[in-house]
Amino acid sequence: MPSAGSHQRGAAARPARASATSAVEVEVRRSTRRRKSVSAYREGDRTIVLIPARMSQAEERRWVGVMLDKLAAQESKRHLGDTELTERAARLSAQYFDGRARPVTVRWVTNQNTRWGSCTPAEGSIRLSHRLQGMPEYVVDYVLLHELAHLLVPGHGPDFWRLLEAYPRTERARGYLEGVVAAERLPHLPAAREE
Template sequence: MSVEPSPSVTGQTQPRPPRRSMTSAVEVRRSARRRRTVSAYREGDRTIVLIPARMSEAEEQRWVGVMLDKLAAQESRRTLGDGELAERAERLSTQYLGGRATPASVRWVTNQNTRWGSCTPAEGSIRLSHRLQGMPEYVVDYVLLHELAHLLVPGHGPRFWRLLEAYPRTERARGYLEGVVAAARLPHPTPPDGA
């Protein structure tokens, strides 16, 4: 599986009608010459996903999700500095919290190894762990929104969780983060003899 920055399909492709994702249209192109690899790239406001022609509808759906996550992670690694993080917080507050959460500062930190984010409501400061850098955008957005919600509700009671219900990818992001934590606890595999 690969992510390619530009189209590189040879042979006949069968474009599908564009689909809508959270941020842009998604166009799936099937190719009889493509055997095993799946790739994706951005083309203006569209995302093009290239898949083998033999792939089932269910596999196509799964791979589109995987590739959108990979592209989002790649873009997140490239572009998110503290300034962009603050802009993102403002956008999320406006979109999901009615603009009521207004942090004084939002920044990446390298000293949070047991938390994904933290918030000091009295100061209006939000800090996100550097470990989130490179994760899919929807995961970073969830953690940022979680900390923004703490500016309005300090604890994790029902009122707090009701604020996060507006974000459509809350459960998916929480599952992703739980998977990261679980994977970190797994023992590293021992290479087979002779490797």
């Protein structure tokens, strides 16, 4: 059973490496004492994933992705305030756009129910829907980057999408958001009756 945040000593460590599923550095530690459980925790800028020694490389890749998503979801449940959101936008702009996208304001809003974010380049303002709160961190980062890109390139032409190619989880985040929208459109099933 996977758990995020636990730690087990005595694991054989694999050298730290960049994960294919994210930009974070991931270190996988295999342990002969670990039978079924998989766990992960953050250690500075690295993520440590603890797995059973017998796990195949394919299982390892799958579990690393699962645990990164689980940690990101736990971290994003800590709701960022507008100040933290502004700081996060500045870090993302520096990392992916050489600091060229400089919003004046970045804030959460509760009146965007059909859009995840919006940007007014003339004012330098970015607004994110409150519906993103609680979603995985990489999804919030994608929406922030999407709106930051609009400060540099209006519209959704090839130049705009080229900017977002720098973010390694663009397609995954877009797929996540599409899944949320699709789930919202599904008819709600009646609750099961107890007999």
